[in-house]
Amino acid sequence: MLKMLARTGTGSGGSNAWVLQRISGLLLVVALFLHYLFLHFLNGGDVTWNEVTTRLASPLFKTIDLIFLVSVLFHAGQGLVINIHDYIHRPAPRVILVSLAWLLMIVLLITGTVTIVTLEPGFLQEMQMGQAAGVIDAIQSQGVAL
Amino acid sequence: MPKRTFKIFRFNPETDSKPSYKTYDVECEGWWTVLDALNEIKWFVDGTVTYRRSCRHGICGSCAMMINGKNDLACELQIKTLKGTITVDPLPGFEIYRDLAVNMDPFYAALKRVKPWLINNDPYPSKERIQSPEEFKLMGDSIACILCAACTSSCPSFWSDEQYLGPAALLKAYRYTFDTRDKGLGDRIDALDNKHGLWRCHKITNCYHACPKHLNPTEQISKLQRRIIEEKM
Numbered sequence: 058m059l060k061m062l063a064r065t066g067t068g069s070g071g072s073n074a075w076v077l078q079r080i081s082g083l084l085l086v087v088a089l090f091l092h093y094l095f096l097h098f099l100n101g102g103d104v105t106w107n108e109v110t111t112r113l114a115s116p117l118f119k120t121i122d123l124i125f126l127v128s129v130l131f132h133a134g135q136g137l138v139i140n141i142h143d144y145i146h147r148p149a150p151r152v153i154l155v156s157l158a159w160l161l162m163i164v165l166l167i168t169g170t171v172t173i174v175t176l177e178p179g180f181l182q183e184m185q186m187g188q189a190a191g192v193i194d195a196i197q198s199q200g201v202a203l
Numbered sequence: 204m205p206k207r208t209f210k211i212f213r214f215n216p217e218t219d220s221k222p223s224y225k226t227y228d229v230e231c232e233g234w235w236t237v238l239d240a241l242n243e244i245k246w247f248v249d250g251t252v253t254y255r256r257s258c259r260h261g262i263c264g265s266c267a268m269m270i271n272g273k274n275d276l277a278c279e280l281q282i283k284t285l286k287g288t289i290t291v292d293p294l295p296g297f298e299i300y301r302d303l304a305v306n307m308d309p310f311y312a313a314l315k316r317v318k319p320w321l322i323n324n325d326p327y328p329s330k331e332r333i334q335s336p337e338e339f340k341l342m343g344d345s346i347a348c349i350l351c352a353a354c355t356s357s358c359p360s361f362w363s364d365e366q367y368l369g370p371a372a373l374l375k376a377y378r379y380t381f382d383t384r385d386k387g388l389g390d391r392i393d394a395l396d397n398k399h400g401l402w403r404c405h406k407i408t409n410c411y412h413a414c415p416k417h418l419n420p421t422e423q424i425s426k427l428q429r430r431i432i433e434e435k436m
């Protein structure tokens with residue numbers, strides 16, 4: 058297990074990691090371009106919460122975002138691992154750091170996936186309004202006239 | 204004859220606890236190279252200054268050293284192109300034997316790993332193995348490498364991993380991989396597609412700037428990377 062971890066990334070061989078790093082890099086460039094295009098040029102005006110969440114909640118954008126998420130985390134994780142391989146030479150610290158790097162990416166992948174999949178249009182606004190209503194109720198129940 | 208000042212790295216691991224610089228003022232002819240000045244110092248001023256040289260016309264690769272912070276051939280670099288005090292250091296990234304002479308074993312070991320010779324087990328042709336001018340061009344200028352190690356010693360990837368093949372060995376691998384007479388890629392691929400191999404190159408281009416023969420190992424490494432990917436797919 059440890060041995061296997063020590064060999065992740067640019068470990069044994071390394072051609073696969075190299076190719077995937079380039080592919081994910083390309084995807085990032087495309088995703089960044091799409092992001093600018095949709096957010097700043099095609100939305101026809103203000104960047105508002107409602108507009109953005111409505112768009113991001115569509116299945117098409119959820120798919121794009123998931124691809125974006127996977128490629129950014131792979132690219133970042135791989136980059137970290139390459140740096141670790143460049144600077145850390147003793148096996149034990151190397152295994153620990155490489156594991157931590159991938160662990161971090163996995164945690165981010167899970168939280169990111171949950172965020173994207175469960176995103177509904179304008180949900181934060183509802184939540185805020187709900188909270189605000191709760192606060193108002195609470196204040197009123199104290200007998201303070203608003 | 205103008206007087207020039209040379210600040211030379213001195214270290215004898217047997218007697219010195221740490222390295223130091225020693226300064227020498229030398230009257231130099233206008234046409235002298237750095238090697239001429241080093242010879243002047245060794246032959247007439249201080250015989251203990253240690254460095255390697257052999258051909259003194261830029262073909263054996265023995266005299267590579269760091270001059271004013273840049274790897275170069277002492278026998279090719281003209282003194283008149285340098286301003287002020289001339290600082291001479293050994294090639295970085297290698298163990299120091301003494302003064303400017305370094306232990307080149309890791310460099311040769313890396314070279315050996317890429318099998319830098321023609322591999323072709325086909326039956327011998329009746330005449331020589333012919334190459335067209337176009338086929339010859341595929342190898343580019345990689346054939347002009349003199350193995351001075353200026354590139355490998357300038358490479359941060361090599362500084363951080365002594366077993367990294369380094370630009371010189373990778374350039375050699377390129378030279379044979381793109382030689383139409385060679386069939387040895389299968390024998391070399393393990394050394395290339397390896398954690399101390401091709402993928403440690405991060406395109407820093409120090410090798411390109413260091414090469415006294417104006418070769419471009421970075422570019423050839425990129426081509427070799429693509430070739431290996433094609434081979435694996």
Ligand code: FES
Pocket residue numbers: 255256257258259260261262263264265266267276277278279
């Ligand atoms: S002495 Fe041969 S290359 Fe400089």
